[in-house]
Amino acid sequence: MKYLVMVQGTQADYDGMQGKPTPGSPAWSEAEMQAMFAHMGAINDDLSETGELIDAQGLTEPARTRLVALGADGKAVITDGPYSETKELMAGYWVLECASLERVTEIADRVTRCPLPEGAANRAVVIRPIGDGGGDI
Amino acid sequence: MRDTTGTTGTTGIEDLLRRHAPQVLGALVRRYGHFDTAEDAVQEALLAAARQWPERGVPENPRGWLIRVASRRLTDALRAEEARRAREEKAAALEPREPYTAEPPREDDTLSLLFLCCHPELTPTAQIALTLRAVGGLTTAEIARAYLVPEPTMAQRISRAKAKVRGVRFGRPDNWAERLPAVLHTLYLIFNEGYTATSGPSLTRRELAGEAIRLTRAVHQLLPEAGEVAGLLALMLLTDARRAARTGPHGELVPLDEQDRDRWDRAAIEEGVALVTRALSQGPAGPYQLRAAIAAVHDEAPSARATDWHEILGLYEVLVRLVPGPVERLNRAVAVAMVDGPHAGLAELELLADELGEGHRPDAVRGHLLERAGEFTAARAAYESAAARTLSLPEQRYLRARAARLGP
Numbered sequence: 001m002k003y004l005v006m007v008q009g010t011q012a013d014y015d016g017m018q019g020k021p022t023p024g025s026p027a028w029s030e031a032e033m034q035a036m037f038a039h040m041g042a043i044n045d046d047l048s049e050t051g052e053l054i055d056a057q058g059l060t061e062p063a064r065t066r067l068v069a070l071g072a073d074g075k076a077v078i079t080d081g082p083y084s085e086t087k088e089l090m091a092g093y094w095v096l097e098c099a100s101l102e103r104v105t106e107i108a109d110r111v112t113r114c115p116l117p118e119g120a121a122n123r124a125v126v127i128r129p130i131g132d133g134g135g136d137i
Numbered sequence: 138m139r140d141t142t143g144t145t146g147t148t149g150i151e152d153l154l155r156r157h158a159p160q161v162l163g164a165l166v167r168r169y170g171h172f173d174t175a176e177d178a179v180q181e182a183l184l185a186a187a188r189q190w191p192e193r194g195v196p197e198n199p200r201g202w203l204i205r206v207a208s209r210r211l212t213d214a215l216r217a218e219e220a221r222r223a224r225e226e227k228a229a230a231l232e233p234r235e236p237y238t239a240e241p242p243r244e245d246d247t248l249s250l251l252f253l254c255c256h257p258e259l260t261p262t263a264q265i266a267l268t269l270r271a272v273g274g275l276t277t278a279e280i281a282r283a284y285l286v287p288e289p290t291m292a293q294r295i296s297r298a299k300a301k302v303r304g305v306r307f308g309r310p311d312n313w314a315e316r317l318p319a320v321l322h323t324l325y326l327i328f329n330e331g332y333t334a335t336s337g338p339s340l341t342r343r344e345l346a347g348e349a350i351r352l353t354r355a356v357h358q359l360l361p362e363a364g365e366v367a368g369l370l371a372l373m374l375l376t377d378a379r380r381a382a383r384t385g386p387h388g389e390l391v392p393l394d395e396q397d398r399d400r401w402d403r404a405a406i407e408e409g410v411a412l413v414t415r416a417l418s419q420g421p422a423g424p425y426q427l428r429a430a431i432a433a434v435h436d437e438a439p440s441a442r443a444t445d446w447h448e449i450l451g452l453y454e455v456l457v458r459l460v461p462g463p464v465e466r467l468n469r470a471v472a473v474a475m476v477d478g479p480h481a482g483l484a485e486l487e488l489l490a491d492e493l494g495e496g497h498r499p500d501a502v503r504g505h506l507l508e509r510a511g512e513f514t515a516a517r518a519a520y521e522s523a524a525a526r527t528l529s530l531p532e533q534r535y536l537r538a539r540a541a542r543l544g545p
Contacts, residue, residue, distance in 0.1 A: 017530060017534070019537050019538055020537065029387065030385065030534075031387040033530075033534070034387055034388035037388075044285060048281060048285065048288065049282070051287065051288055051289070060528050
């Protein structure tokens with residue numbers, strides 16, 4: 001069974017990681033950044049080892065988002081960021097092949113234990129089972 | 138790459154195995170052909186050795202042991218294949234004609250394998266994967282981890298690459314000199330992947346740099362007169378020599394002019410300088426020799442201030458004539474600034490503006506030059522603009538910190 005496992009973040013969280021503090025989102029020190037990288041890297045290494053890892057990527061800040069919608073006049077309506085500073089959006093994801101929901105939950109639990117700077121929000125990790133494309137017909 | 142938490146003995150055995158891997162594979166391919174099946178057989182033999190040797194001790198003739206075990210696996214595999222295909226016992230034809238495990242190693246096999254792995258039919262990613270496995274002796278799992286892709290994906294990449302070069306004659310190709318740049322480019326890509334991974338989440342990738350140096354050193358020993366091979370080895374050594382100083386106590390990137398030069402690896406610098414000096418005296422310099430010569434000027438300077446920028450600019454002038462790429466021309470603009478002042482560098486940068494496109498590097502360089510020129514407001518804007526363009530979080534942090542240093 002394939003699962004999408006997502007971590008969430010706000011623009012303010014990204015600003016903090018770039019060194020710019022805002023209320024509720026402290027600036028990260030270099031040591032804190034490295035601790036986060038090490039935590040996530042160890043998870044990636046282990047998932048690669050067990051063969052469960054299909055893909056893992058971190059996303060850039062919400063401000064770089066582009067929305068494309070179909071306008072009433074039949075033309076594309078393009079909106080480039082930004083979102084409100086505090087809107088939670090997907091910040092990174094894993095696509096995993098796991099034996100059970102319990103196993104993915106275990107992995108998500110490990111993700112939530114990522115070391116964070118004092119005062120930073122510990123956001124929920126989202127698990128979404130991926131639909132089976134229809135299989136062999 | 139491998140688990141280094143074990144005893145020194147285990148690490149010693151791993152080094153030994155990797156050194157022998159291309160020789161064992163070469164011996165098998167020369168004997169039997171069937172590069173793809175032989176490559177699998179060698180991997181199995183390496184795994185068997187990694188399991189058995191730490192317990193039972195290293196055999197007296199490790200290479201012979203590996204060749205014997207790998208040949209047995211190979212002939213088994215070929216027999217099974219034969220049986221399936223023809224239902225006919227042809228195994229007798231597969232027996233080696235004479236005992237060959239005692240033959241002296243053919244060092245040239247390493248080169249033949251490199252040319253095979255860097256075959257022009259293969260994409261760069263396939264060339265890298267196949268080189269690390271067939272010549273470097275790494276397992277598929279190790280390569281997958283280093284490039285952060287799932288093991289089955291890497292296994293597929295490798296088996297597709299092997300299928301593509303099936304039937305290619307084994308041996309140094311006739312047009313080897315023409316194909317050497319492709320081999321060197323692959324080794325350089327492996328090195329860079331390892332070297333630039335400093336702040337990334339995956340520590341294992343760093344060891345790719347060491348692996349690239351080991352393979353390039355092997356090529357240099359086989360082709361000591363090839364100037365560009367010596368140049369590439371020198372470039373890797375002179376770059377890797379700064380590794381310890383390149384990150385701060387918390388893992389942050391430290392730019393060249395702020396590095397603690399006492400932490401540079403003197404032995405690597407001496408070796409690199411000797412290599413490039415000798416190569417440069419032997420004929421017209423190629424791009425790797427020139428890049429190595431530039432790295433040597435930096436590495437030999439006792440301080441950033443004492444760097445001989447006239448010499449560096451002269452080398453860049455020659456390099457941009459050979460390789461007129463945007464990176465080379467941008468670096469030349471920096472050298473111009475160091476020799477003739479930041480305004481001269483900024484003028485050079487303007488000339489390149491269209492060509493350099495939208496990456497963050499030109500803005501970052503512009504920021505540095507404006508800062509040196511004392512134009513702090515403009516420098517800040519350039520750093521901010523570069524930070525907004527790069528997709529790398531560590532680079533964003535570095536650029537925003539530079540901007541913040543120049544005041545609100």
